[in-house]
Amino acid sequence: GAVVSQHPSWVICKSGTSVKIECRSLDFQATTMFWYRQFPKQSLMLMATSNEGSKATYEQGVEKDKFLINHASLTLSTLTVTSAHPEDSSFYICSASSDSYGYTFGSGTRLTVV
Amino acid sequence: KQEVTQIPAALSVPEGENLVLNCSFTDSAIYNLQWFRQDPGKGLTSLLLIQSSQREQTSGRLNASLDKSSGRSTLYIAASQPGDSATYLCAVRYNQGGKLIFGQGTELSVKP
Numbered sequence: 001g002a003v004v005s006q007h008p009s010w011v012i013c014k015s016g017t018s019v020k021i022e023c024r025s026l027d028f029q030a031t032t033m034f035w036y037r038q039f040p041k042q043s044l045m046l047m048a049t050s051n052e053g054s055k056a057t058y059e060q061g062v063e064k065d066k067f068l069i070n071h072a073s074l075t076l077s078t079l080t081v082t083s084a085h086p087e088d089s090s091f092y093i094c095s096a097s098s099d100s101y102g103y104t105f106g107s108g109t110r111l112t113v114v
Numbered sequence: 115k116q117e118v119t120q121i122p123a124a125l126s127v128p129e130g131e132n133l134v135l136n137c138s139f140t141d142s143a144i145y146n147l148q149w150f151r152q153d154p155g156k157g158l159t160s161l162l163l164i165q166s167s168q169r170e171q172t173s174g175r176l177n178a179s180l181d182k183s184s185g186r187s188t189l190y191i192a193a194s195q196p197g198d199s200a201t202y203l204c205a206v207r208y209n210q211g212g213k214l215i216f217g218q219g220t221e222l223s224v225k226p
């Protein structure tokens with residue numbers, strides 16, 4: 001089946017620093033990847049759609065200058081949380097889509113900003 | 115507005131019971147529907163994918179049905195086990211490559 005690898009699984013950073021999260025499709029090519037944020041006891045909230053070779057499409061209310069997305073190849077998308085603050089602490093999950101398997105999700109990244 | 119609703123929000127059953135989780139969607143013109151499982155602090159694991167032309171999919175003790183005309187899907191879990199305890203999410207997609215629209219999930223607890 002399709003596998004999506006997400007790293008790191010958890011990260012703690014100081015307020016004001018930037019953090020990069022990687023999302024890789026291991027055995028299929030993904031022209032489109034998706035980034036979600038999840039708060040405790042809530043469902044996933046789509047942040048942006050990452051398109052290979054072009055600019056990401058952000059959902060309403062998501063700051064594109066704070067959450068930088070780069071999709072430079074068919075197997076890698078990155079999310080960089082810039083100048084992180086405690087309110088950015090959350091669980092971030094990426095996913096990629098294939099016709100055969102639908103959506104496949106990464107294992108998520110727990111970000112804690114102190 | 116395209117919305118997905120899951121009922122119940124939480125469910126607790128004794129081990130061995132068969133159970134049904136419900137998912138409804140407001141716009142029936144879906145491309146496909148997918149059921150996921152999420153364990154606490156983890157990502158999502160895909161359970162079953164049903165294309166719009168299909169009526170059901172089965173994997174082991176799991177069976178998912180799709181009734182587009184009524185805007186409903188059910189996930190049937192047979193002979194539940196404590197290891198089935200997790201949050202189950204239903205999501206629909208309306209076009210190829212399009213974004214998923216999630217329900218709020220059903221938190222399942224199977225007691226030994």
